[in-house]
Amino acid sequence: MNRLDRLFQEKKQEILNIYFTAGYPGLGDTVKIIRHLADAGVDLVEIGIPYSDPLADGPTIQASSEKALANGMTLDLLFQQVKEARQHTDIPFILMGYFNPVLQYGEDRFFRACVHAGVDGLIIPDMPLHEYEQVYREKLKHHGLKISFLITPQTPEDRIRKIDDLSNGFIYMVSSSSITGAKTAIQASQLEYFRRVQAMHLKHPRLIGFGISNYETFNTACHYAAGAIVGSAFIKQLGQGANVPMEQQIHQFVQHIKNPVEA
């Protein structure tokens, strides 16, 4: 069974997904980061493919991508590292990346490499929905890969329904109209959107991402969805360097998101 399917079957709430950029802060850190995240009790990891022009990303993820590329990250190396990480844990892996590197690598070759490395799902934010429907839906199904599409506060209801119909993974709810980046609080207008989508009773589970940075925002998001995704806040933490060993740093970060009282 696909590890994502299994996760969503076994766990219906407070799912924690952590995003990081492969090759950041160090080129060889990918395997370590995934292992520590898994050990710390994260439910799934989203591995970012660094890209030169990440249109939907704020300064933190942009800077991590730039650094990862300067470190020498490539898709081939990324697949090697993910494959190695797969030996150490059975939590689901998602690759998140822009469409252009996938096209240059060759879509079929990319999908095969994903399967070979133990990747379970994909997020390609600039892949058009109709192109997925016409070209990639069958291919992904054939490879047993899941794909998640984004919805935003501006996405009309009929389009949300369509995305729900076409998706085979979770629905990625972008928490507000914005690029990625840590925010400290969730606004009332966002709650209204969370409630509106919750009331649609979609077929697929929803995870809320963008601006989820701490216990409060994670906890709020979890009231309205199966869980949430933390990205920029984690990358910021990694970027603060190693006064403490990375393992301890990651354990503390995850603990603070999940339950600061016990931490």
Place this chain on the structure above:
Amino acid sequence: MSYTVDTQGYYGPFGGAYIPEMLYHNIETLRRNYLDIMQEPAFQEQFRSLLKDYVGRPSPLYLAERLSAAYGCQIYLKREDLNHTGAHKINNTVGQILLAQRLGKTRIIAETGAGQHGVATATVCALMGIQCIVYMGEVDIKRQAPNVARMKMLGAEVRPATSGSKTLKDATNEAIRDWINNPEDTHYIIGSVVGPHPYPDMVARFQSVISEEVQWQLKEKTGRDHPDIIIACVGGGSNAAGIYYHYLDRPDVRLVAVEAAGLGIHSGESAATSVLGSAGIIHGSKTLLMQTEDGQIIEPYSISAGLDYPGIGPMHAHLIKSGRAEAISITDEEALKAAYHLTRIEGIIPALESAHAFAALDQLAYREGDVIVINLSGRGDKDLETYIKHLPDHE
């Protein structure tokens, strides 16, 4: 074969809208409405009247006699340099500001390379009393200082783009991010025939006034409505799209697209996209772009800020790949030489971008007596510092 956009937003294999969901609503609204709005009689009337009385159209079609004599053919210059604000860019910004108003938008953002599009956007925003924010690469802010000052005087806020090569590509990224963050009140006035559908088609239509005029102007002057050859520089490709537009389906008119070779096509410092590029996605459009094997976008280089872009519009990718248009690449040095030549022989200081189009005359195969129209897309005031720096080489 058709060279204009199809119903799905493609030019052959190029075009489309490869955008994250955060942009979908605005792009879709634009796609559903742009043709209807542009065809409204009231819109057309306002657009035409501003082009005439505010921009100063029609721009002259000038027979450059001494230049013609030097090359043994008849060379006409389409004088977009004489437009208000000094380039063709204003044709598009006048159109888009009227469209933005009809969409109920109250805040305008734009990207700019040479600063001409930024100035043209700041100008129409001042005219309409709308807030204006222009993203410009840090490198370009330095090399196009006069245009930065103009934008500020016009009341626009100029925000530096500090990522990547700090030029046009990065300014465009920043403008797109701004639009994601401000989806309700903001319209993004893209300055060239790039970006997701419907931008390439919309901008081409606004610029198509150029070839519409050439048709009757040439008829008046020569008795026939079409030239043998049209030459235009291509950054994103808006001035080229505008001057090609009414001749796209006239195979007897040769279309020449002039790209910036920078220090030389294979020097590693170039912006000759059609030679160095391959199919991929940039700024929401499938087109030719300069990229690594791994699909990372390569930072381009040209002395000309307006041509310093690693892609070309999808229409041009299709025109070049299908053989409808010929591509020529011109180095910094050749462009500077052509700029000095035009200045000394005709008394016209061209924009560095336009100078690339003139340099193509030296590489082009043509017959004696051919009628050639060159799009003189802008004037060179903004480039004086660069020109003066290179003056000793051309004395």
